[in-house]
Amino acid sequence: MSAVQVTVTYLEMEHPAMLRAKRATRDDITLERVNPPDPAIASRFYADVGNAYFWFDRAEWSDEQWRDDLSKPGTELWVLKCKGEEVGYFQLTQPAPRAREIKYLGMLPGWEGEGLGGHLLTRAVERAWEAGADRVLVNTCTLDHPAALSNYLARGFDVVCKRTEWREMPPGV
DSSP: OEEEEEEEEEEEEOSGGGOOOOOOOOSSEEEEEESSOOHHHHHHHHHHHHGGGTOOTTTTOOHHHHHHHHTSTTOEEEEEEETTEEEEEEEEEOSSTTEEEEEEEEEOTTOTTSSOHHHHHHHHHHHHHHTTOSEEEEEEETTSOTTHHHHHHHTTOEEEEEEEEEEEEOTTO
16 A cells, blocks of 8 residues: 555635625526435445545444444434436534534535535534534545535634545555
């Protein structure tokens, strides 16, 4: 395995008024909560969205690990659909009282660049505030989609910290 240098950017939104919403103008999209959060749906989206961006930390998780993680207080799973087809998702967690973290967010392959990522992020932030957050957290890294950081900044998040680390990559990367 080879190692690559990765910059992780931590972002925060401290007030609902900071959100610069982006709404999709399409009338064929819906956002549906998966309640209770389903391990099969979460792990499938994690793999289908994350494989392109080297999301490995949960790749080998068992159904029991997914179930345990998804059953934590404040955890929510949401799926974005277009014409009834699943196209993206987000997972909210509660890392501390009154804080919500957008743990995962992404569009399925083939749906990037359709103008739905900003809408999905807007809805994730709005849901975090609706759930009683007094701050919303998210992080991204240089391995994520090239538009991830600019989307977070465009929606009103502030950078609170950056960290550089080395990550092991699979052969051939």
